[in-house]
Amino acid sequence: MTEPVEQELLSFVASRVANGQALEPDTDLLQDELLDSLLIMDLVAHVEGRYGIRLENTDIAPANFRSVEKLSALISARRPR
Amino acid sequence: MERPLVEPPVPDEAIPTWNMNYLYGCPTPADPTIVWGTDVDCTDLQNYLRHLNAESAVLITPVHVLLRATACAMARHPQFNRRVLRRRIYQYKQVNLLLPFRKRQPAETDVMVLEQVDRKPLVEIARELWQHHQDAARGEFVYDRQRSLGLSRRMTRRLFYRMHLWLANGVNLPAREHSKRHRTAAATVNYFGFKGAAPLRSFKPSRAPYDGVPVNVTMGGIEPRPVALNGEVVVRSIAPLFVRADHRIVDAHDIGLFVATLREFIGNPAAMEFGGSASVGGESALAAATAREPAGHRPR
Numbered sequence: 018m019t020e021p022v023e024q025e026l027l028s029f030v031a032s033r034v035a036n037g038q039a040l041e042p043d044t045d046l047l048q049d050e051l052l053d054s055l056l057i058m059d060l061v062a063h064v065e066g067r068y069g070i071r072l073e074n075t076d077i078a079p080a081n082f083r084s085v086e087k088l089s090a091l092i093s094a095r096r097p098r
Numbered sequence: 099m100e101r102p103l104v105e106p107p108v109p110d111e112a113i114p115t116w117n118m119n120y121l122y123g124c125p126t127p128a129d130p131t132i133v134w135g136t137d138v139d140c141t142d143l144q145n146y147l148r149h150l151n152a153e154s155a156v157l158i159t160p161v162h163v164l165l166r167a168t169a170c171a172m173a174r175h176p177q178f179n180r181r182v183l184r185r186r187i188y189q190y191k192q193v194n195l196l197l198p199f200r201k202r203q204p205a206e207t208d209v210m211v212l213e214q215v216d217r218k219p220l221v222e223i224a225r226e227l228w229q230h231h232q233d234a235a236r237g238e239f240v241y242d243r244q245r246s247l248g249l250s251r252r253m254t255r256r257l258f259y260r261m262h263l264w265l266a267n268g269v270n271l272p273a274r275e276h277s278k279r280h281r282t283a284a285a286t287v288n289y290f291g292f293k294g295a296a297p298l299r300s301f302k303p304s305r306a307p308y309d310g311v312p313v314n315v316t317m318g319g320i321e322p323r324p325v326a327l328n329g330e331v332v333v334r335s336i337a338p339l340f341v342r343a344d345h346r347i348v349d350a351h352d353i354g355l356f357v358a359t360l361r362e363f364i365g366n367p368a369a370m371e372f373g374g375s376a377s378v379g380g381e382s383a384l385a386a387a388t389a390r391e392p393a394g395h396r397p398r
Contacts, residue, residue, distance in 0.1 A: 033293065047151050050144065050320075054159055055200060055292045058231050062202060077228045079151040 023089040042086040070095040130345040140320045140335045161289045162224045167363035169215035194283035266308040280308040291319035303342040312344035
């Protein structure tokens with residue numbers, strides 16, 4: 018079952034990319050060229066605003082933005098418990 | 099000798115009103131702007147980015163490659179790194195670029211200055227850009243609007259802009275932080291590959307009121323298009339590319355060669371990084387993208 022954070026992020030990204038309804042949590046956003054600079058900054062702003070965490074420059078890395086699943090894992094690791 | 103024109107001239111009564119506006123409202127149409135448009139095959143660029151992003155600690159996009167390619171092309175063709183000041187041509191000391199970008203709050207375009215881009219590896223360019231973007235998203239970016247809105251009266255604002263332009267276009271003053279965008283970069287770089295944008299087929303970059311940025315490099319979104327390759331029609335990833343330059347500084351021959359260099363660097367970024375070698379990927383691509391002195395900036 019998809020986690021709530023993952024589901025929310027999936028909807029966010031799906032609404033902003035072409036053919037978004039086919040997007041899966043593990044879809045490789047880089048391989049499929051679905052991310053552009055504006056969308057990345059939208060994602061950063063969305064994550065910071067919604068989840069109350071601050072992403073640093075070094076967080077904008079392929080390892081974190083490769084898929085919704087990866088980004089969701091980053092958020093979970095950073096959120097206060 | 100016969101005069102080539104009919105006397106008397108066409109009377110005003112015979113000229114439509116809208117044409118009259120231009121006739122009496124515009125200066126003589128001497129326009130030193132040249133625009134050269136072409137297509138770039140970005141298939142290898144996309145492969146290169148896939149390899150790079152598989153290893154890199156920072157996310158690298160086509161914008162970063164476009165910036166570096168422009169800077170390396172300007173280093174190879176230094177006559178493009180010049181400006182006109184009081185009807186004389188001056189060389190810039192370093193290859194700096196301007197990058198307009200879209201901010202969300204407030205929703206408007208701002209411009210960032212990137213310095214010595216030909217000397218920076220791709221990874222460093224990417225880091226710098228992400229930092230600027232994040233600063234802008236958090237409202238930490240200083241921009242002219244704050245300055246101009248600080249001048250509350252319209253007349254004061256107009257005088258401020260006129261004086262600012264007069265200084266930028268006529269005086270070789272040292273550039274302070276707020277005037278760097280008018281005085282330190284010869285080129286503006288646009289990337290219009292954002293989602294939702296219509297496919298770009300033709301583009302005429304505007305010319306800023308300040309004279310210090312005579313070159314504009316604009317690339318549109320990368321899209322699959324049919325092309326003829328080795329006698330076969332195949333689908334490749336193609337992007338349109340437009341370069342605007344100033345005929346007071348360079349001519350069409352120079353622009354043709356500059357665009358060819360740019361096309362070569364964008365189309366094969368590995369060659370740009372390795373100074374002409376064939377396409378590479380994985381660790382070697384990353385090594386090049388993080389190298390302090392990549393080969394591409396060296397003038398030929």
